[in-house]
Amino acid sequence: MTEEFVQKNLEARTEAYLKDTLASGLLKLDHNFPMKTMPNIEPETPSDWWGKSLSVLNLEFFQRVLTAVKSKGLKQDMISKILINYTHNSLQGLVIRDPHIVRGSLLDMELQKKQRVIVEAMVSLLPTQSRRSSVPMAFLSSLLKTAIASSASTSCRSDLERRIGLQLDQAILEDILIPANSYGNNHGTMYDTESILRIFSIFLNLDDDDDEDNRMRDESEMAYDFDSPGSPKQSSILKVSKLLDTYLAEIALDTNLLPSKFIALAELLPDHARIISDGLYRSVDIFLKVHPNIKDSERYRLCKTIDCQKLSQEACSHAAQNERLPVQMAVQVLYFEQIRLRNAMNGGHNQIFFGTINSQFPQRSSSGAGSGAISPRDNYASVRRENRELKLEVARMRMRLTDLEKDHVSMKQELVRSHPANKIFKSFTKKLSKQLNSLFRINNLKPIGSKPNAESRFLFQRRRRHSIS
Structure with a gap:
């Protein structure tokens, strides 16, 4: 059996087999060992992982077990995996509501109570808070959604909000x-x-x-x-x-x-x-x-x-024509566009606004390699074209202001006309004018085609001569 009789005997083969088995099995053992020699290799969770067996425990016993293993120095990422697995199995049948359950009923309140107890327990067992926590963001978000839906305590929601904010x-x-x-x-x-x-x-x-x-x-x-x-x-x-x-x-x-x-x-x-x-x-x-x-x-x-100074050219063009925005903002957008065009015409030396944005976004600046690829004549022509478009936009804005002023005046007139006192006065004057017209018709009633008498013609001529003289 040993090497004394023949090489590669049973003892050597058994030793080689055990070495291979041990080397491959060390990677699949409990992941508490710090993997300093292999930092880029993440251990895979096997199908028969011992943490999955904890999901069959009731909530009180699970809390006691997890508190005990945490006190023994269990890694935080392992604690997170255990909590995720237990929460998923516990809330799987509670979060998905039956559509036949009436909201506010006894059964619905009982389901909410179970959710609330589980969520508050899981939050109390989470690892310590840090900006680089081992708890995934998706898990924290799902806990917060369940806590809000089940009306969990304020301290529970505040803890989850702080963890997400970190x-x-x-x-x-x-x-x-x-x-x-x-x-x-x-x-x-x-x-x-x-x-x-x-x-x-x-x-x-x-x-x-x-x-x-x-x-x-x-x-x-x-x-x-x-x-x-x-x-x-x-x-x-x-x-x-x-x-x-x-x-x-x-x-x-x-x-x-x-x-x-x-x-x-x-x-x-x-x-x-x-x-x-x-x-x-x-x-x-x-x-x-x-x-x-x-x-x-x-x-x-x-x-x-x-901040109108931080809008791109496409956004500025859209904002200048956007009727939902206040007129002040549209004028402000056109003003900053005018300044940007003026800086482009001056060669980009006057950096009045945008600060460091022009260096971070070359497509919005007028200096550097982007402007070197365009000839000065083409650049000047494009600037003049954009300047004409801006002038047209300003003219449109002025027309809009004029229309608004006209609408304002017409609305004031309508309000004055719709006043009750004005209606009474208007009806009184209308009746008075009708009575006066009837009186004049009775006194001056003449057949159609009849000529005016000499007296009336004489009076008219006298008035006319008097007015001329």
Whole structure:
């Protein structure tokens, strides 16, 4: 059996087999071992993973088991996987409602109570909060949606909102489209905008806290953090701003959404969070189209959130012809377009506005390699053509203002005419004129074709001669 008799005997073959089996089995064991030697290899969860067996436990015993293994130093990603698996199996038959169940009935209230107990228990067992948490964003979003639908406690919802706000730059649109609770929804809105407002506020407050922590850095690091578009901090802010613009465009289609809630979300981000405002302009335009009866003050406040200096040329052209926008904004858009054309004619040396946007978006600037490919004559001709178009737009705006003034005057006249006292006076004068006409007809009644008498002709001639003389 040993190598003393012949090579590759049973002992050597058994040892080789055990080495191969052990090496392949180590990768599929419990994933608590830190894989420092293989950082790019993610362990796969086998079908007979021990964490799946915990889903058969009741909620109280599951909490005790998971608390015990957490105290033994179980990794946070393993805890997240166990919680996701248990929550999926526990809520699978509760979240999908039976259409025959009447809302507000005893059975419906019992289902909500079960959901609420499970969600609050899962939130209490989540790993510690951090900006790079091991809990997936989709799982946190589903927990928050279930917590709102089941009327969970305020502390539970606040915990989930803070966790989502910590890693909001990893979210997508489906993660923040949270349906509103139908029980406490008096306006009949589709989405819960108040929770989203708190989530974005948490992210912005964390950003401010980071600014306080980074005050002790040197100026070069501060310039990288704030000014560089490739820095992690700036890239996360840009992701969140795009996410908010997409969310605003989605909720703008809700006809029951109050303008005050939409305006609060539109005014939330600071000015430096958006490099270009086309997404915000699109969402505002959709909201104004869906809500045509919005007040003028709310319309002006909503359009005030759009920075006209950060609109692209296509957005400026659309805004100049958009009748849903206030006249002040259209004039402001035309003004900034005129300044941009003037800078283009001057060779791009006067950077009055756009700041660093021209360097980040070469297609919107007039200097650099983009302008070098076009001859000065062609560039001047295109600028003159755009200038003529802008003049036409200004003329159209003036015509619109004139029409509005005429409509205003006509409306005032109609209001004056429709006044009750004016109606009485008008009827009185009409009756008086009829009586006077009847009197004149009785005194001066003559047959048709008869000639005027000499006296009347004489009086007329005398009056005429007197008037001439």
